[in-house]
Structures are given as structure tokens and as C-alpha cells.
Amino acid sequence: MHKLKKIGAVLSSAMLVTALAGCSGSDSGEAGESAGAGTGSAAPTKMETVRVWTNSGHTKELVTEMVGEFNNTIGKEKGIKIEYTVQGGDYKQALDLALASGQAPELFYVVGPKVDYVKRGDIIPIEELPGGAEFLGKYEGMLSHPAFTVERKVYSVPFNVTNVKLLYNKELFKKVGIVDANGEALPPKTWAEVREYAKKLTNPQEKVYGIALPLKWGSYFDWELFFPWVSSIGHNYYNTLTGKYDFAGFKPALEWLMGIKADKSYFPGPEGLDNDPARAQFAEGRVAMKLGASWDVGVLNDQFPATMEWGAADIPVLDTANRYKEFASVSDFISVSKTAKSANSAKVMEVYKWLHSDEFLVRMYEEGKYMPYDNRIIQLASKAPEAKGWAEFGRNENIYMHHGQPTIKLEGETHAQVLLKLWMGSVSIDEALADLDKRYSEALEAGIQDGTVDPSAFLNPDFDFRVK
Structure with a gap:
């Protein structure tokens, strides 16, 4: 039976290619209109x-x-x-x-x-x-x-780009009095405020928690910790300015994360919490804050329609007087x-x-399909996207397009595995960072030596991460 299925799949693919063969090249049966056809004045458009x-x-x-x-x-x-x-x-x-x-x-x-x-x-x-x-x-x-x-x-x-914002529940913010002078929900501007607000918003009796940390999600430490913290640190953990790994620079991010743990202001069971369940909890109003990417607009409108008023705020920073550009993955x-x-x-x-073309990209943005790589496209749009949250993610004047990083042959545990051990209390922050910098740097050097890594493809020493 398995062999028959495999043969059937191959035949189907072969039929697909055969059908495609008839689709390429010229369409002899079609021609554009020609003034004076039949009089020799102009040839039809092929x-x-x-x-x-x-x-x-x-x-x-x-x-x-x-x-x-x-x-x-x-x-x-x-x-x-x-x-x-x-x-x-x-x-x-x-x-x-x-x-x-x-x-x-x-x-x-x-x-x-x-x-x-x-x-x-x-x-x-x-x-x-x-x-x-x-x-x-x-x-x-x-x-x-x-x-x-x-x-x-x-x-x-x-x-297009995929950027990151802080998702927050406006109703919960108003309920506990985190509001501006007009009584509107006031999102945090610093990571210290995120921690402070998370404590204030957590109410286990009502099963409401300050922040969701989906540590089971394999990409959590990238998309909800390292990438958002670039605007505070001034580089990613692979530092494109130096061409070296620099996990140690993210010590403040890990101290903040472990502070959230100490405060017990997170949704219970983060070690077993994947991203979809975390987004569902936020949509249901049981989580006040969560880091989210622009793809979450579709999630909160269609996959897990939000049952409350939510917003998407700019990424907080350590120091509002020293803000760097926000991470964005370009495609x-x-x-x-x-x-x-x-x-x-x-x-x-x-x-x-x-x-x-501008026309094509503008339509993609207006219909809420893609976030354009160039903020100029957003300015050309004649209407705002109807999808809730899309316009907020479109505030991308201060983003930078991630430069990428080398593919290395790492020996031992990945950074996500090591940092999960940190959360569980198996290693200290300093031990985790030293281990990651050592092993990732060794793997990078090995790749350079055997020719599998071209460091020049990722090095950009003149790039300015500062927001001016």
C-alpha cells in the first residue's frame, strides 16, 4: 500500500510537470489589437x-x-x-x-x-x-x-519585513489604573516598567497574569527576548559590527527575565507553554502583555480572535534616552x-x-497582507488596513533590516536550550553567557577555517544602530 501511494505521488508530480510544459513560452492564439490589421500598417503585439x-x-x-x-x-x-x-x-x-x-x-x-x-x-x-x-x-x-x-x-x-511590538490588553490596563491623563491605557516605555506593570496586573484569584512567556516555543528566546532587546543593547547576539558573537551584551535582558520569574507575574507553566496557547490566553483576556510579531495581527484577528481591546506598542527600552533601532526580519x-x-x-x-512596484506593495499593505520593507510605501497608501493592529505594526520608522548571521556547526546545546536551563535554575546568568560565547565563537572560527562560513557576508562595521 505504501509503495502504491509513493508511485501515485510521483505520477501526480510527473503529470504536473507535463501540464506545465504546455504553459510556457508564446501564446500563439492571442495577440494585442493592431490598428490597421490586414493593411500592413502595424504588426500585432506578440x-x-x-x-x-x-x-x-x-x-x-x-x-x-x-x-x-x-x-x-x-x-x-x-x-x-x-x-x-x-x-x-x-x-x-x-x-x-x-x-x-x-x-x-x-x-x-x-x-x-x-x-x-x-x-x-x-x-x-x-x-x-x-x-x-x-x-x-x-x-x-x-x-x-x-x-x-x-x-x-x-x-x-x-x-516585506516582520517586526516586533509589545501586545497589551487595554481593558486590563484601565482596570488597574495604568492610564494616561485622558484615561486611556498607557503601555510601558521601559523594561523596568514592563516588570512593574506585570506585577500590578497579576491577579491569580481572577486568573489574570502580567505577561506570557512561551518558553516551550523553540523561537521564544529569539523573537521575544533577544530580538526585542536589540533596541536596548545596540546589536544582536551575533554582532554584525564586529563579526563576533556577543551573548554577554544581553545580560540585562536575562536579568529582566529572571526578575519576572522572581515576581511570579507570568502566566503559569511557561516551560510547557507554546506560542499558540500563549496567544490564545492573551486573546481570551487572561494575559495583560506579550511580545508579538507582525504575523500575530492575523492570529488575533482570525486564528484566535481577541475578545477584548488590545494594542501594539513600540518595544520598550532600558533607557529612553539611549534608544537603538528595532529589529526587523526582512524577506x-x-x-x-x-x-x-x-x-x-x-x-x-x-x-x-x-x-x-510601489503600486503592488501598496496594495499588499492596504489589504493587510505584508508589511513593506520601506516605510515610504506606507506613506503612499490611500487607506489604512482594516485589520486591527496592522497600522500599529506599521509604525516602523525606527526599524533596521536584520543583517543575518552565519550558519555554524555548533557543538552541544543551542542558546535556547542553555537559557531554558537558566530559567530552571540549573546554571547562573554568567555561566550561561560565558558558555554560549565560547562555544558559538569556536564554531564560527571553525567555519571560517574550513571555508563553510564567509564572515564578510555578515560584517557591517559602519552600520549605525542609533535612533537619531
Whole structure:
């Protein structure tokens, strides 16, 4: 039975690629209107198909609509028909098969390290397309990130960011009197205030707690501790200014976390609390504060609809007089396939430019689908997104796009495992930080020595983290 299922899966994939083979290239049955057709005054515009693949299900309806508008307007004028496909859970399998058989779309979303696709020759630099170098000009200073550039060649560009805010329950804040002069909920501006407010908001008798700490979530220590604390420390635990690991710089963050533990102002059982249950507790009004990423807007509106009034405040800092830029993870959208070489590359480039145009990005923001990489896009929007919380996450004037960090072969426990032991009382703060700096630094040096790590790809000594 298992063998039959496997054969069926392979046959289905093969049928998919066979069907795709008929979709590439020119559409001989379609042509743009031509004045004086039949009189020899002008040749019809040759229509050519440019295929685009993504796995972005949450934008499928909107992008499909926009592609239809493009095909009926700009596309007709320029002889371009976009064929837009959103693959399901088998996206990578379908993409790998299409690439191996030479039937890949001209443009597609890359899953996994871009360098792997480059080594196989599956994607080509944007500079190699007509007008590509000119197009990249508007991204000057933004392309050093390994998500975009491999060996000084650019394979994609910034599209959206994921940033972090402090989620807070306005109703609970008002109930305990944490309000401004107008009686509105007043979110904390410093980490000391977060701790102070968490104590004041905790009421075990009413099963209400100051803050949720989903320590079971594998990404907790990154997304809800280290990343938010960058705006207080001035660098990440991999310090792009020096090209070295610096966990020791985050001692104040760990002291704050252990202070929350000492105060017992957290939702019970953090060691067994994953992120989804933590978000559900916040949505139900049993947690007053939680660190959250911009993806949580969708969670609190759709997955776990909030039953109370909530807000998203800027990340607190240690000292309001010494604020650094806030962390934001930057992502791309589309890369150029090797099949673009055998297509009309000028038309492929036209589609690539349209998918990264101001018009396209503004629509993504207005409909609450993506947070744009450039705050200028938000300013161009003609309407605010309807999704509650989206506009607050759009206050991103002080973000910086995370520079990435090397992939190393670490011996022993990860930083998340070590810091969980810290929470459990097995190690001290100083012991944990010293251990992490030593082992991560050794792994980095080993990678540099064996050639698996290029430190220059992540080093940015001139970057200014300060908020001016």
C-alpha cells in the first residue's frame, strides 16, 4: 500500500510537470489589437506568457485579482500574460521536480538557502536581465544580506519585513489604573516598567497574569527576548559590527527575565507553554502583555480572535534616552529562474519590476497582507488596513533590516536550550553567557577555517544602530 501511494505521488508530480510544459513560452492564439490589421500598417503585439510560482496562500486571492488587472491593461500593451500559480503544501517538491526537468516557471519563490539554488544554477542574477542593473539602483545599500546576494550577485530584493511590538490588553490596563491623563491605557516605555506593570496586573484569584512567556516555543528566546532587546543593547547576539558573537551584551535582558520569574507575574507553566496557547490566553483576556510579531495581527484577528481591546506598542527600552533601532526580519518575494534565459528576458524583467512596484506593495499593505520593507510605501497608501493592529505594526520608522548571521556547526546545546536551563535554575546568568560565547565563537572560527562560513557576508562595521 505504501509503495502504491509513493508511485501515485510521483505520477501526480510527473503529470504536473507535463501540464506545465504546455504553459510556457508564446501564446500563439492571442495577440494585442493592431490598428490597421490586414493593411500592413502595424504588426500585432506578440503575447508571451511569464509564469510565476509562490506558496503564499494568504495572498492568493488578492494577487490573482491584481494579475488579472495587469493582463488586461499593461500586459496587453506590452505583450505579456502572467500565469500566476500558488502551490500548496507540496510546493518545494513540485518546484524541485520542475527545476530538474527544465520546466520551472520563469519567476518563483525560493524555499531554503538561496546559495543552494545558485550552486545548482537554478536561478540567475537580476543583473543579467535587460534593465536589471538599473532596477537594482533603488535598493542601494540594502542588498548585502545573504537572502538577496550570493558572491556579490543579486538574486532577489527586499519585499516585506516582520517586526516586533509589545501586545497589551487595554481593558486590563484601565482596570488597574495604568492610564494616561485622558484615561486611556498607557503601555510601558521601559523594561523596568514592563516588570512593574506585570506585577500590578497579576491577579491569580481572577486568573489574570502580567505577561506570557512561551518558553516551550523553540523561537521564544529569539523573537521575544533577544530580538526585542536589540533596541536596548545596540546589536544582536551575533554582532554584525564586529563579526563576533556577543551573548554577554544581553545580560540585562536575562536579568529582566529572571526578575519576572522572581515576581511570579507570568502566566503559569511557561516551560510547557507554546506560542499558540500563549496567544490564545492573551486573546481570551487572561494575559495583560506579550511580545508579538507582525504575523500575530492575523492570529488575533482570525486564528484566535481577541475578545477584548488590545494594542501594539513600540518595544520598550532600558533607557529612553539611549534608544537603538528595532529589529526587523526582512524577506524577499521572487527570484529569477534559469528558464528565463530561454524566454523573452525583457518581458520577464517587466513582470519582476511590476511585482516589486510601489503600486503592488501598496496594495499588499492596504489589504493587510505584508508589511513593506520601506516605510515610504506606507506613506503612499490611500487607506489604512482594516485589520486591527496592522497600522500599529506599521509604525516602523525606527526599524533596521536584520543583517543575518552565519550558519555554524555548533557543538552541544543551542542558546535556547542553555537559557531554558537558566530559567530552571540549573546554571547562573554568567555561566550561561560565558558558555554560549565560547562555544558559538569556536564554531564560527571553525567555519571560517574550513571555508563553510564567509564572515564578510555578515560584517557591517559602519552600520549605525542609533535612533537619531
